[in-house]
Amino acid sequence: MTSRLFETVLVANRGEIACRVIRTLRRLGIRSVAVYSDADAQAPHVALADVAVRLGPAAARESYLDVDAILDAARRTGAQAVHPGYGFLSENPALAEACAAAGIAFVGPGIHALQVMGDKITAKHAVAEYDVPTIPGIAEQGLDDDALIAAAERVGFPVLVKPSAGGGGKGMQAVHTPAELPEALRAARRVAAAAFGDDTLFLERLVASPRHIEVQVLADRHGGIVHLGERECSLQRRHQKVVEEAPSPLLDAPTRERIGAAACRVAASVGYEGAGTVEFLVSADAPEEFFFMEMNTRLQVEHPVTELVTGLDLVEQQLRIAAGEPLAFGQADVTLTGHAVEARVYAEDPERGFLPAGGRVLALREPEGEGVRVDGGIAAGIPIVTDYDPMLAKVIAWGADRGEALARLRGALAGTSILGSVTNVAWLRELVADPDVVAGRMDTTLIDRRFADAQPVPASDEELIAAALIAHADCRRTPPQAVGALWGAASGWRLGRPHPVRYDIDGTVVAVSGEPEDAAVTVGAAAPRRASLRLRDAAAAGEPGVALLSLDGITERFDLARDAGTIWLARDGRARALRLRDRATRLAERLAAVERGESAAHPELRSPMPGTVVAVPVADGARVEPGDTVVVVEAMKMEHRLVAPAAGTVSVRVAPGDLVRLDQVVARVDAEDAPTASTVTASTPTDVPPEEADAAPAPPAAAQR
Template structure:
């Protein structure tokens, strides 16, 4: 690897950390780049050197190729690894890196350009005889023409950003009436994410699977495929669960898809890691979707079943070495599953969350469990970047065993300080449809009622453990609690304490709990029921060892201000300690009001002042965390005034419009 001695990673988060670990193992020095928001980030701490490149917004830092190249030269790096996202599929950046005399760890610019536009890529694949989903991939973007093409294809249709990826600029129009709004939204999101608002239109297949082939090519003209991944379980057209190999895959279909993917790569002179994505229909017909000319987020499942390090392959191929293995030497061993841990609220349309990770604990890594992350406890999830916290990957000898590993690993994952999707992922991992590998791209839509059940009040044992942890924590001298360390029977102190718990967010019910201090523990009274309890709380790690009516249980109890997070029996529970005399603790209920759920930018106003609206009617569109979020009328009524204009930045919790309920 004499051609490469030092590599700069032009990215952030878990992929930057991932590349650094491999580079360091190969004896290479590493250089990180960082924005103002990432000055104390994990990838910066890991690097041998780190260079500041600008303010927090990506367009002012991570998307500025000239600053990345200048940083590489200043740090003495001779190669740039783009990671995924940001500049990883930017042909102009790849050319600029080469022009600067540096090695771009990725495909040549010509290959990126050939596959960079979905429409152009489909035309290329059509010439090569690869089957395509029926659709329109033309250059003419006249809105009337696009609407006519959608009608010709037949609804429902999928509108996709031609230059996009990762679910950005992708919208479904179920009917002709929905098409104009969906098209406008897709174009706005595409322009904001990729600087290009061109779209293509495809038939929205009823129950396809999303199956992709990992390919790898070297500069000697050889190319192999490292089998397939099933990425069918998605929300907002972004992957949630990925597994390799694809469950139930016919070996003959695998070979055909693999050969088609290799042919696609060779046709454009590809070098490095790439992914060719297909839709696999129920009759085993498959259709080319797109080629991602980069390493993908879900590459660890491929590594797990092949025992290969794809980042090492990238570095060796970029240094001019041949592929480490031939097609005949590659084989599938076992089954791997990856889930993406996101800071988001699945119950609210997967709304991204911002905040500080006050507590973060992952399952112990080993031969069966791997965690790729770029954050630590105390780090913040900001509005500027994707809200992914980590990737959790499990491996075992077969799918059933891997699913059991996944369920256990999720039960051992603890995230506090903001909403995360761990309970949602646990629901997927336990669902009969997932266990039976009944997979397609509408899995979440089909099983939504099971995966996102109606809200239920916390169980009695959860309230009991939250209360027990609180009273035990108040015994600690460091807490300086007026109850002191001797318990509730101390002189002149009450033997009974009255607590009130409620769940965060609007509509949370208050749950009163009365705690009576006794010599051998506590008697908890809630909803007319008494629970005899005792226990110990380890202040160092928050482990609560409790006895509830003679049954011994363990939980982790984490307190941040008035919020308690309880990790118990594989579940995650968030509770707020309320003052029973302060009503809703000063929170606005939001009833009959349109409140911004997160910081963002107003990018569209869909009504005018004085407009009469119905409940659920779209009112305003915010852009945050690289995605659009359409906010709707909370009830029938009238919009009395628009308090923000297009382009305005808004804070979380502000009232966006004046609204009078009917």
């Protein structure tokens, strides 16, 4: 490689992918330019880059989706190329056209490829001419809802409604009966219009036992095209990939060769340049057959698994192709070694229907070890931004075979601690230990079938006791400040014999007698147990502390962080917030419960997540029926419909575009027949009383005596 690469490259993205691209730029000696919105001013990619430029407010349309702002930043910093990452403008021809007009290289395919493959209808017709099989369905421009409803009868149910623009599963709706189709079309059009500015839809036959298999391709501008093997992406939730691996455990060698060749034909059909991914649907019942779904004209989230089995840096390959270099290898030179699996870490709560979660990263521990890689976009001390995608990081593991890779991934997830926000790490560990996943028996519906009814996991006795002893130790380190304060200190001191100190932790009382290093503890009405606690401060800023709890002769290790009146503990990938409640907090909650009981005849609809109101389908004062959609809230690429719990008159308190907090009241229904349920979100149960959302818990020293 003797050609000159770029001197300065602007990364038009955020989060873990911006960090990932910047690290390769740094390794190659290329000056990096980051861009950021106001919400991301403290983000790690801003600090990691050589130069950072503010784009605008938090709203993506005023920052990361603003082509003019990105080009202005490129000109001001002397960038010779723009790397779009994935998402945002990565597949938008407008950015590629603007770069071309400004004489700046776009690290991606040409405008023709973006236009053809950016429209799934056009793409299906284009690849069919190159002898690539496609899924049966109807894919025509300009179909209205009536035409799609009529076509669905010819295609046959079940069908999949898909937006023609965009990707990532956004807006897709699985429809099993004709009665479901009209609402699915309305929802898909709304999401597609908001996300892609294009509400064109088409239909495909829903394949039984579908497996999602994609092929990574590289193509230079000199006619060279190679594929780098396939990735299995069948573990999905609501059409969003969760766990990916390379190679697929489903395909045999002949099918692998045929599907790779088909992917190269897809790339050739549009004169592709750069790194791209061709996605296929394969029935688990007939793995020798595959159907083209779409081509993603960008780097994929799951590209690290391909890097680990091929030894190639795909970002470097993108840069070299964009600089005009030919591929330095042919198809015969590509070999796959071992197996790699990736898990996506999201700020979401699996125990509340995977609703997005916010918070601030108090402390962070990322896993290390042989074959383990972490591509992250968070750091201790920064807020988790809810304006964009909820993905925080990716944990990837390589092994000599699939069994070793999965075992290393489970260990890596167990060693991941993100304190300050609820995440899906513990759930991911459970998922990759599932017997069907371990055996390679997967399809795209496995997660939705297996985990649809996930219930909250209560705090264990070990967690409650550890939190109580931590609070006890904190109290002991804080001496009384006033005369007579000994009576109020958490020492258990009394005239006569000592009295147990009681700590209320999320409604469970833990009584502690003695010192933290040697105490008798009682959880609720259970029998006393002997326990001891040792605390280790964090070794460095941003790392969690360590709490070693010995209970009944067994020692458990917890990662630890404190936040006002909340103690965060993490073990085996599960981070839990344990809130200490004082008398004032308990009284406020009891009063709130009484108020909710008095207004039970007027159910309130509360937002199940912090987000933005994207639709209010009913007018204030209108009559609604049970199940009618009243408000639609979106956060982190997820829509949530709040529906009327009973027939009655609705009072709407928000409008489209409003920002709402977790558990904020967005509407109320004055029911005709008073329900007996308390005032919670009608469509999703809430785990704590809504009034707690803004309550400031007591400091750790607060104890009940």
